[in-house]
Amino acid sequence: MLTTVLLIVGLTALVQWRAYRREAAANAQYPPIGELLDVGGTKVHALVRGSGPDLVLIHGASGNMRDFTFDMVDELATRYRVILFDRPGLGWTDVLPQHAGAWNKRAASPADQAALLQQAADQLGVHKPIVLGHSYGGAVALAWGLARPDQTSALVLVSAVSEEWPGSLGWQYQLTGSTLGSGLLIPVIMGFWPEKLVQHSIDSIFAPQPSPAGYISHIGPDLALRRVSMRANSQQVNSLLPHIKEMVPRYSSLTMPVEVIHGTADTIVPMDIHAKVLMTQLPNAHLTTLPGIGHMPQHVERRAVFDAIDRATARAGLR
Template sequence: MAANLLALSAVALLLAGCAGLVGQRAAQREARAEATYPPTGRLLDVNGVQVHAHVEGSGPDLVLLHGASGNTRDFTFGLVDRLKSDYRVIAFDRPGLGWTETIGDDTANPIAQADLLRAAADQLGVRNPIVMGHSYGGAVAMAWALRDPDGPSALVIVSGATYPWPGEFGWWYPFISSRFGENVVVPLVTAFAPHRFAERVVIKGIFNPQDVPPGYADYIGVGLSARRESFVANTRQIGKLKPYLQYMAPHYPELTQPIEVLHGNRDRIVGLELHSLAMVSQVPGASLTVLDGIGHMPHHAAPDEVVAAIHRAAERAGLRKAQLVPAAHGEGP
């Protein structure tokens, strides 16, 4: 008996020591990522929660909401520069990602995310913004409008995850969200997973069939998404999204503002038919642009189309005059 207890004690000490080493290495990599990819904008205190907002430009307010695993750098890589001469662009990190803190159990709730970011927007003096959401950010944009129907002047939904899907996710999301996943697997990923793998495989899959833009993988800050808290937050957000969409989607037809929807017909992450075609078939103010040959990242693969959709939303909302296209030579009176 004494020998067995001694053996068990030795195993427990060994595991505790390994856990300590893993935690130490994870913390070191997190600190390195945060030093390498600092906030590019302002850190707001919103009811005790830190919210990161990148603000540039002047004109009508335009809010940008990024997708899963992302942060504001997905927009500041190129899109913000295309927009800041026409709009005051406000890109937010969503809760738990980038430099915005988690909000407890509500971190996985797109409605609570929208409430937090609306409060942050209020601090910045945002009024009747155009709200653009990409992928998961599309769900948060729709929640923003549902919670404040008279707030957004227009919505732009790009590859948006906005409707519940048939079936359930596989084992990965429940497993990572389990106590074992959070306490054992996630620290190991943070401590040891090579960032180059994420850059070469994961990011490539997100952009497929397009190539990843040169410099994007180094700019986006994979290490920020690999931090333990962010990894768990992102996993929970994806894994728990469906019930919120089941609640939200029946209310979309109540929205009255113009909605511009863009979706690539080669998107294999968020389905065109299930989400965007459903939107335009059920919501009177929604207009769809299908991007031929484009995958899940139109704001990088077809940025001119995304900017044009934002301009159309602004025109439909009365925030921008319609641009007249000159007649081609040989046409007209």
């Protein structure tokens, strides 16, 4: 019995040590690339580039702002003031406090996240921005518009989660979102997840297109594998559906221009379930359909995404 206990304690210590070492390496290799704002005691990682109409970019699940800095921001910054944020618990932004008060005792909802990022944007002097959200970030962009309809010039929704979906999430989210998985599995993943599986995961997100050369080394996937980030991401994704259900009846109040862009081959956030339905709920929306394109059009059909941003800007009367 004592031998078993000592073995368990030893294995647990080894897993936590490996996870700590890998997290420390990720933090050193991928430090903040912007500034760290203090928003009511919560650290928010923000990056501002360029000049022109304000354009806020909000990344998806298991990601960070580096997704946009890979091959988008340099060109956008020639004609926009681009403002990027890491969402709560991801990249270098803190998890929202789970105590009673300004933030609820639960995973941060899209509305919670939008409120935090809006306060950070206020500190940066952001004025009536165009707000672009990718994937899960699309839900946050929609929440942003719902919270500040008169202060949001336009929305651009790229492969965005917007509607109720049938069935359950993948097993990985259910497992890592459980108490047992959070406590036991997540440290194992952080400590021992092989690079080959990281590559496979990224490739599955881009499918049927390949991931661009250099993308993985740029975004720093180990940042998303850190224990605090994996827990925050799992909690956010697992709790998203009821928040979407609450938001859907309010979409008709979003009267600002909305550009929706979605690939027909997106199996992560299917177009027929999300974008096509959303078009029946928004009074001032335009849909761009990308035949054969998967979940990452901001990289594989970047020009189409830039065109959607420019259309939103023109429709909002900012140019």
